[in-house]
Ligand SMILES: Nc1ncnc2c1ncn2[C@@H]1O[C@H](COP(=O)(O)OP(=O)(O)OP(=O)(O)O)[C@@H](O)[C@H]1O
């Protein structure tokens with residue numbers, strides 16, 4: 001018998017694991033899940049509060065399946081950051097058992113065979129979708145368990161439909177697949193459960209008490225009726241005061257704001273006050289982190305300077321304008337209790353475990369066109385507030401909203417704290433979304449007829465919610481479109497994908513994007529020259545262009561005028577003038593990037609962060625890649641300029657550096673430094689001595705050795 005009596009009803013091997021990973025007792029909802037049969041073949045929706053330990057329930061179910069050698073487990077998450085967190089956590093906990101954990105990464109149209117050798121596969125819904133499009137059948141056939149973390153995000157306007165489609169598809173292929181949906185508390189969890197033929201386990205229990213309250217004029221009023229007067233600190237700023245009050249109590253603070261700009265502004269505003277609470281050793285450690293951060297990129301930008309200044313004060317901002325490495329460094333050092341406060345956009349709101357005893361939430365009302373100020377959803381509020389008080393770090397948590405008047409205080413209680421979370425709704429009714437997924441299903445041979453398409457869509461959450469609404473007309477219309485655009489053809493009643501359709505699906509692009517690219521390449525025969533091609537990239541719906549501001553005009557208009565011939569080809573697509581100028585602005589930025597303009601200057605000129613540049617060029621590179629693939633498919637000769645442009649966009653370099661950036665570890669800065677010292681080609685590098693090479697600025701001995709080691713492959 002296992003020494004821990006709490007686990008006596010568990011299979012011995014699982015109880016032993018719990019013991020090994022340091023779990024001394026199960027939380028009541030975890031115990032209830034076990035009692036109700038979560039380790040059997042039954043499907044479950046676990047609708048439970050934040051921090052209630054939903055992941056561990058899924059872990060136990062997965063362990064059971066792996067111990068019984070029933071097959072592999074697929075753990076689907078909404079964000080890459082969450083995938084990394086789960087990957088590291090599962091690896092730490094279960095590698096000793098010989099269980100192999102995999103995380104899917106890399107480009108959409110590539111499949112890494114090593115991924116399928118793992119036992120627990122972690123991936124975002126988009127990645128799973130792309131694997132299904134590659135016909136990665138090994139994924140489905142060996143799968144025994146599907147965990148859908150944050151399944152309530154099926155209601156997310158942008159990404160929910162993908163989660164819904166992959167779930168429907170995996171279950172159609174293997175109806176015996178065990179499904180576990182981990183959900184926040186939502187109004188219609190029972191509907192989700194019914195759809196998945198799952199038992200609903202609902203709980204309102206939270207291991208760590210989360211006190212929700214509103215701050216106004218020095219006092220926090222909590223929902224349970226209690227109040228707290230802040231320590232007598234001579235600080236006028238509300239957020240700084242709330243933060244320092246918590247830090248003095250040895251707590252850490254997360255501040256949620258709406259925009260990246262306000263995340264930065266807030267962090268900078270409170271930095272000096274927070275710094276006063278640091279001791280000498282903490283300051284020393286923070287200095288080191290700041291230095292490390294400055295080294296995360298070859299170029300120092302204004303944003304990075306601001307960030308390191310804040311970090312030296314024990315504060316950080318955190319948003320999508322920072323790259324993954326920077327964000328990870330911030331999160332890790334918040335977990336180490338070196339950074340005391342993070343001011344974040346809601347990117348940090350789902351799933352993550354952070355030591356924020358007090359979470360302060362601002363900006364809960366947003367402006368909606370025609371409707372004035374509207375509250376954000378209660379579900380979103382609950383996700384943000386739920387980052388406070390996580391069992392690993394704190395014994396209680398506080399979610400604090402800030403009011404500017406008594407009236408606002410009572411509104412905040414009413415609109416958020418005492419409000420019930422909304423139901424989630426499917427987003428698959430949208431024609432554009434449905435087209436994207438139907439083409440994929442036909443292209444991968446999963447659907448081969450209109451009736452097949454109709455019965456597939458009938459299995460979705462959308463149809464479940466809409467009481468089996470008749471989708472025939474919409475589906476037929478989409479199929480007709482796909483046929484007219486030659487993405488599929490009909491042979492008798494059979495739908496057969498064309499090479500064009502198959503390529504679109506695998507490239508993971510919107511069919512409309514593909515139509516525009518084809519029309520430009522085929523009908524308009526556009527020249528494969530940099531500015532025209534970049535303009536083409538900005539026309540397609542898969543691209544998100546920069547916003548146009550009045551102050552941009554001075555910059556954009558002369559550029560638009562000088563190169564108007566390059567953009568003329570697109571007139572057939574018709575666009576209003578401001579859309580055209582927003583496109584031009586995007587083209588302008590990318591064209592300056594590939595001319596090696598410094599990141600800092602680009603950030604200043606366009607009033608954006610480095611993360612924005614990277615996201616923009618990432619998307620542009622992906623669309624350019626798709627363009628090259630389609631050009632090849634259409635038999636277009638001489639696509640070399642396109643291929644060169646792809647590499648130039650990826651690295652931000654002029655053509656003369658293309659050979660050098662082929663080397664691993666050599667980006668735009670190092671390549672330029674090598675070039676300046678006369679190492680212009682691989683041959684030049686081969687004939688250089690290691691010592692000479694190491695003298696190049698930004699290179700040093702280690703990189704020089706690294707370069708030398710690679711040269712043999714060229
Ligand atoms: N039985 C337990 N004993 C101690 N700690 C536990 C137990 N179960 C879970 N935990 C810890 O509780 C923390 C929160 O768990 P988890 O991340 O699974 O929450 P969650 O329910 O998924 O919340 P969210 O909705 O915010 O994602 C984790 O750090 C986890 O390790």
Ligand SMILES: [Mg+2]
Nearest residue numbers: 054055149351
């Ligand atoms: Mg979770």
